[in-house]
Amino acid sequence: MKKWYIANFKMSKEVEGEQSIVSYAEKFIPLVEDVEDNIIICTPFIHLSEAVCQFLDSEVMVGAENCAQWEAGAYTGEVSATMLDKAGVKAVILGHSERRNYFGENNEIVNKKVKLALKNGLIPVVCLSFESEEEFTNTLKDQLDEVLTDIDSGENILIAFEPTFAIGTGKALGKEEVKEFTAKIKEKLKEKGFDLPVLYGGSVKPDNAKDFVDFAGADGLLVGGASLDPEKFAAICKCTQA
């Protein structure tokens, strides 16, 4: 099965100007020409159109970092899943722990967004968030039940698990832990009748990526900081080729 490598640029200084997307694409595209796995670059809303143009002739897909929980209407400052689809966007990160912690998103809201993303043909990258192993064990079933409420098991959805203590800290989970958590998520999904790719995120770097995919069995990686450097992200996308 093809792996999934997803860049999450967030609101980083490195991507403040549109030109940064142009030069990123120029460097990144030739580096991943021979990669057969799926690559998605998720940018801030303001750069999506430029990113779609830059990656148009490549296999690289463009994703958003969020979308509205409503279909359309008077929601100042929001961007709908339909707008993303019409802009040529293929995927959207939903329920990232930063959205949950700073913007009060909960599983119910994430579920609404997942449904709208699917309705508009976008691939939802649904993030599961937890602060400790104990919280992971205690909340996993509820998180999955809630974000996947009334969603058909045949839908094209990616599940990404990201311990908050590993995000942006350089303290990635160990490969044994990633293996254990990936297996537990897959088991719970199976109990619900779902067979979805499970991705790991949290301080992924070129030197630990291979362990998470090859050894731990993750179906892909969600990458923040290291994805801002096209060479590093390309190395991560090629981690299983070495």
Ligand code: PGA
């Ligand atoms: P990080 O971020 O790779 O910088 O830890 C991952 C994420 O938040 O998606």
